[in-house]
Amino acid sequence: MALVSPLDHVRTLAGRLRRPEYTGDNRCLPCTVVNLVLAALCTAVLATVALSIAALFLVVSLLLIYFRGYLVPGTPTLTKRFLPDRVLALFDHHPAPAASDDESDLDLERVLRRADAITPAADDEDVRIAPEFRRTWHERMAALRERDPDRTALAPVLGAAVDDVEFEDYGDAFVVRRNGIHAGQWESRAAFVADVAGGELLAEWSPDWARLSVSERSAVLGGLRLFLDRCPTCGGPVMLETDTVESCCRSVDVVALSCQSCEARLFEEPAEDVLG
Known part of the structure; x- marks a missing residue:
């Protein structure tokens, strides 16, 4: 019977967490930026309570954003609602250059x-x-x-x-x-x-x-x-x-x-x- 290494368990867990429709080439940069900013703000607030809790929250947040694309549910709606279109255009997946x-x-x-x-x-x-x-x-x-x-x-x-x-x-x-x-x-x-x-x-x-x-x-x-x-x-x-x-x-x-x-x-x- 083959033994399963801890690394195999980590890979299996990562595979279950990963959302390919929101990561890799499909990752939405505006949404990622919004989630990173929110994670940083929450970490700063938690740091006033306990540094260990803040550090744990930051690590978990970064892992979720990396593997799933989002930390906060409904991010695309929030991003579209609160970020100006000129800001979204900077991160767009489609080329939209201005005329020279x-x-x-x-x-x-x-x-x-x-x-x-x-x-x-x-x-x-x-x-x-x-x-x-x-x-x-x-x-x-x-x-x-x-x-x-x-x-x-x-x-x-x-x-x-x-x-x-x-x-x-x-x-x-x-x-x-x-x-x-x-x-x-x-x-x-x-x-x-x-x-x-x-x-x-x-x-x-x-x-x-x-x-x-x-x-x-x-x-x-x-x-x-x-x-x-x-x-x-x-x-x-x-x-x-x-x-x-x-x-x-x-x-x-x-x-x-x-x-x-x-x-x-x-x-x-x-x-x-x-x-x-």
Whole structure:
């Protein structure tokens, strides 16, 4: 009969305590911060009574927060109610960077017009993607899928050296930083394929591309994505709609372009930024 060591008992207990839906990659940072602050305050109060009790309470609190995610039941509701949205945004699991200074004067439509990427619609009050650009763009995306490049293929498209960029993952989305500064965000593999192919094409067609900064190129490519009529990876139809992105303790209304077949998110921006 095999003997069970004390360490095995500890591991079993830890496994029973752990709540994977609230820990690891699923851990909500605002909720964790709130719980740590509450634990520290309670520990300070208990320390006025007995240091040993305060120390025991602190250890138990930290273990519960580590293994279960929360110390206080109902933490997401408390966090959403009492923390300002601007504070929650600092800890959000979704990338939500502000536009950089060099994007403020960017005339995105002018850049795409001068590249012959878009053209006036029939009513002359709107724009649509130019047929020749659309055809060539889809050919590039198909060729790119066959090459199946990794994410570093974005670096030359953005005009950056591979060694200067780093990636931060947010589920299916990821953010690119260049020398620690935000350079762009991509909501899915499909968005990545669209932008690498689009960037390679704009480098040939756009008279402005060479002078654009990294963040400006990222903004142009994001705008170009709005003209997609089918998914770059599965070929399914795409739809522009409003949606609500939910995290543990925060809700954000967004304007999103998504594939109706594979559900890949191709574009996403806060609704207040797009609709005003």
